[in-house]
Amino acid sequence: MRLPHGILAVLSLATVLGLTACGTSADTSEAADADQSLTVFAAASLQSTFTELGEQYEATHPGTTVTFSFAGSSDLATQLMAGAPADVFASADTLTMDRVAAEELIDGQPEPFATNTLTIGVPQGNPAGITSFEDLSDPGTRVVLCAPQVPCGAAAATAQEAAGITVNAVSEEASVTDTLGKIRSGEADAGLVYVTDVLAAGDSVEGIAFPEAMDALTTYPVAAVAGGNSEHAQGFIDLVTSPVGQQLLTDAGFGAP
Amino acid sequence: MSTTTRAIRHEIPRWVFVLAAGGALFVTLPLVAMIAQVNWSQFVQLITSESSVAALGLSLRTSAIATVLCVVFGVPMALVLARTDFPGQQILRALVLLPLVLPPVVGGIALLYTFGRQGLVGSSLEVLGVSIAFSTTAVVIAQTFVALPFLVLSLEGAIRSAGSRYEAVAATLGARPGTVLRRITLPLVLPGLISGMVLSFARALGEFGATLTFAGSLQGITRTLPLEIYLQREADPDAAVALSLVLVVVAVLVVGLAHRSRPQSGGAQ
Structure with missing residues (x-):
């Protein structure tokens, strides 16, 4: 019983020191x-x-x-x-x-x-063979979106409305970075991210443009x-x-x- | 017990109390500040919304399963670490306890490369038609990964401090190893086991980084209470604060439980 508390103490101390260190550097x-x-x-x-x-x-x-x-x-x-x-x-x-x-x-x-505009992001090589926005509504396709509460999710909702399709996401992430991460790692077949994210991700993510993205311009x-x-x-x-x-x-x- | 405590208290210099009070204030003040932010007029409405209830229910369910898994794997691990001696045991212990000091997001990345679709184990499972990514199973795996060391650590300490005299006596009287474990060792360390379970449950309940990285976030499936708070923080800060308070209350209850079982553990020594 003693050890976990000892380790917890060290951990909390490290956190405090880390925070102070951040504060100091910003101040200087x-x-x-x-x-x-x-x-x-x-x-x-x-x-x-x-x-x-x-x-x-x-x-x-x-x-x-x-x-x-x-x-x-x-x-x-x-x-x-x-x-x-x-x-x-x-x-x-x-x-x-x-x-x-x-x-x-x-x-x-x-x-x-x-x-910035949304684009369909797919992992390198496009394993699920996505070619259009409609493909994202296929029941077997694992699509990751941003949650509607955050800007990229609101844009994704607008794009779905404009296209008249409903995407059943397997996950609704809290940030576009998290959505991109799920695509990059190949966990998701596709996701809606920004054009700039796909460019910044280099070869690991491919982008597929779709016309309805223009309705969800940020x-x-x-x-x-x-x-x-x-x-x-x-x-x-x-x-x-x-x-x-x-x-x-x-x-x-x-x-x- | 009380007389020894009093004797020790005389030896503590005053400045220790001042620093201790400062530390206590440092820990409690943020909680007070958060409670001051709670929108009480809408509190019940905020914590009983569909998404809040789904998140709390999912958190309690997955944490309970994770705790059971911690017991299933953690009790044998603690026994092996406490009662055997073999080369490399120190290294093994350090490795087993690693999730305790790893940033959870690192754990999440490691789990992704193990159980993810293209992971070490996950790719084989995918062939068999089993998919862990974006499922509640992924949440339980992430929680078990971070909570297991808490159970192993508390229980190993309890087993070591309980000593092996009773076990030795039972063995000389002809009890088989299984009987000794069931009738002597486990009853002796039960308080340690319970507090280890409580700590594991609390850690599983608070799990955030590994779940976010590994499991995803979907209402009722993978969006546990911490993930719901993280998301609501963007859209509805009042809801985030209200849910945070719910998590604090659950945590206080859990810590209270763990503390109540500690004096008993002292008595067992």
């Missing part, structure tokens, strides 16, 4: 130079493009440090509402941006900068966070909407706003 990076640092909260799907844009911004603005936090848009919104310090917020859907704006946490008007807005470093925030937003930023987004599979 912020405290480094308040005027020369830019913190960007961005949807997870923007990770590769925004990281590159961040490096470009640092190169053209010597002395400026751009720090990113990539996560699900809802998670980031919750963190912003809880007072997390950020200068720029880029969300994967307008609904989440509106929620943050309603709390008066946004400076000015959010600017749409990209769109728009990505970006905005400066109230009380943040407004000068650099606007500078970064300008870079995102500039031809350079738009080209990078197009390369990653995003559509024009």
Whole structure:
């Protein structure tokens, strides 16, 4: 009986230390130079493009440090509402941006900068031989969707409605990353994910476009966070909407706003 | 018992109490903060919604099955670890207890490559027409994987501290090994077994990472209470807080049960 409690104690201690360590590193990076640092909260799907844009911004603005936090848009919104310090917020859907704006946490008007569309994702080699959206309604096909409560699931529901078919999912995941993971590992025959996810997954996931996806287009807005470093925030937003930023987004599979 | 406790208490320096109080506050304050967030006017409605009831029912069912599996496999494992001595036993023990310190998501990935459709065991099962992925079986497997070490650890400790004198006497009186196990060893360590079962049940009930990675999330099939809370957090934070409170209450009941069986375990020594 003694051992488990001992181990539990060590585990909880490790957790506490881990948390403190995180807190400290964040504090020091912020405290480094308040005027020369830019913190960007961005949807997870923007990770590769925004990281590159961040490096470009640092190169053209010597002395400026751009720090990113990539996560699900809802998670980031919750963190912003809880007072997390950020200068720029880029969300994967307008609904989440509106929620943050309603709390008066946004400076000015959010600017749409990209769109994303759903696609049918299948594991490498397409073992179930999926060719169309209708194939997903076959009873023998194991399809994974996002839960209707999250943006990618809401888009999936819209697409099903537009196509007039019902997909009986074997799992409704809480994030598009989880849905992609089930496809990538071959557990699912197919799933509905974003075009950019399939591109980012490389060879392990193949995409099959379907016309009804255009009815479930998601728009990505970006905005400066109230009380943040407004000068650099606007500078970064300008870079995102500039031809350079738009080209990078197009390369990653995003559509024009 | 009470006199020894009093004698020890005199020897504890005051600053220990201050730190202990700080630690207790650190653990309880987040719970208080969460309870303060509960939307009481809709509480009953939130926890009795169709999806909440389905999630709670599934969690209780799968955790109970996982606990039974932990007993079936964990009791023999604890006996072998406590009562035998062979080369590599230390390494074996460390490996068996590994799920205790592994991040659950790592356990989920490992299970995926074992029981998944293209996994080590799963691919053969798939040929036989048995599919574990996205089924309630996958939830039970994930829960058993993370809960088993708790039972093995508590029971092994209980068996070791119970000693083997009674067993030796019974054996010299001609009792067969099976009889000794059934009539002497298991009754002696019963309190340890019960608290191990309670801990396993609690761990299974709280299982999240491995289930999310390995089993999927579908109402009534694989979406246990922690997964439901995770999903509701996005859409309906009030429901997430209400369900969290339900899980806290169940956890408090379980921990209370485990503590009640501990003094008995001391008496058995």
